[in-house]
Amino acid sequence: MTTTTDTVLQLLAQRASCRNFTTESVDDTLVHHVLDAAVRAPTAFNFQPYSFVVVRDPEQRAGLARIAGGQRHVLAAPVFVVVCADLRRIEDLCEMQDLLISSEHPDALITSVIDASMAGMCATLAAESLGLGSVLVGGIRNNPGAAVELLGLPVGVFALFGLCLGRPAAVSPTPRPRLHTALTVHHERYDTEPRSLPSPPEATGLTSPSGEVADDERAAWRAQIDKGTRSLSRRRAPVWRKPVAEAVLEHPRP
Numbered sequence: 531m532t533t534t535t536d537t538v539l540q541l542l543a544q545r546a547s548c549r550n551f552t553t554e555s556v557d558d559t560l561v562h563h564v565l566d567a568a569v570r571a572p573t574a575f576n577f578q579p580y581s582f583v584v585v586r587d588p589e590q591r592a593g594l595a596r597i598a599g600g601q602r603h604v605l606a607a608p609v610f611v612v613v614c615a616d617l618r619r620i621e622d623l624c625e626m627q628d629l630l631i632s633s634e635h636p637d638a639l640i641t642s643v644i645d646a647s648m649a650g651m652c653a654t655l656a657a658e659s660l661g662l663g664s665v666l667v668g669g670i671r672n673n674p675g676a677a678v679e680l681l682g683l684p685v686g687v688f689a690l691f692g693l694c695l696g697r698p699a700a701v702s703p704t705p706r707p708r709l710h711t712a713l714t715v716h717h718e719r720y721d722t723e724p725r726s727l728p729s730p731p732e733a734t735g736l737t738s739p740s741g742e743v744a745d746d747e748r749a750a751w752r753a754q755i756d757k758g759t760r761s762l763s764r765r766r767a768p769v770w771r772k773p774v775a776e777a778v779l780e781h782p783r784p
């Protein structure tokens with residue numbers, strides 16, 4: 531017999547970001563179900579310091595797709611929900627008590643981002659359970675000013691990510707591999723020793739709900755990591771890699 535817990539675990543094991551959608555529309559009732567589930571997420575002090583902007587208009591979606599660097603799925607999905615951290619909610623709640631929010635308090639922003647992200651995850655799971663495909667799009671933060679203008683966001687409201695919602699196209703995405711828990715889970719204290727990240731072709735640190743991780747999945751993982759790390763980092767100065775001969779020529783002995 532399947533219990534509720536099994537169902538949630540199965541849903542999580544099968545979940546995968548979906549980037550290919552049919553043209554079928556998603557009606558308001560379904561979107562409401564998704565957002566009703568989103569707000570069931572835990573939220574510090576029950577503040578709910580987030581807001582959702584439901585975008586259906588193709589022109590608005592085209593604008594958001596452009597901000598996200600031309601991501602086609604933003605336009606392909608009939609609904610794009612922008613999840614915002616909303617510090618105005620905290621301001622309003624403080625005002626109810628005749629209090630002013632301290633602008634230096636970083637926790638107001640941190641709490642809003644955490645809570646909005648949790649709501650986003652609940653929305654994702656709800657969408658999946660309703661047979662919808664979804665993918666989070668953080669690319670809308672590429673140009674925060676443009677997002678503010680397009681969505682009419684007031685001061686104190688930040689677009690964190692969007693959520694594409696639609697009917698998955700014929701081929702459902704398969705769950706992507708994850709790092710083995712040996713790399714991510716520590717017991718009692720953080721263990722600084724085992725840090726062997728997988729490197730192709732003999733990657734060992736990846737795991738998948740289905741068991742085996744195929745070669746093409748490893749390659750896709752590697753390509754994605756390469757792209758992501760390039761966007762977040764700079765190359766280390768390659769001084770130490772200079773050929774010895776070149777270094778000697780640069781500093782000839784007297």
Ligand SMILES: Cc1cc2nc3c(=O)[nH]c(=O)nc-3n(C[C@H](O)[C@H](O)[C@H](O)COP(=O)(O)O)c2cc1C
Binds near residue numbers: 549665667668
């Ligand atoms: C905060 C956040 C931002 C993301 N932004 C994008 C994005 O801009 N475009 C995209 O296609 N996927 C985006 N994703 C989805 C990830 O690429 C995806 O979750 C990851 O590759 C793992 O695949 P899976 O969700 O199918 O397991 C984002 C995910 C998160 C959590």
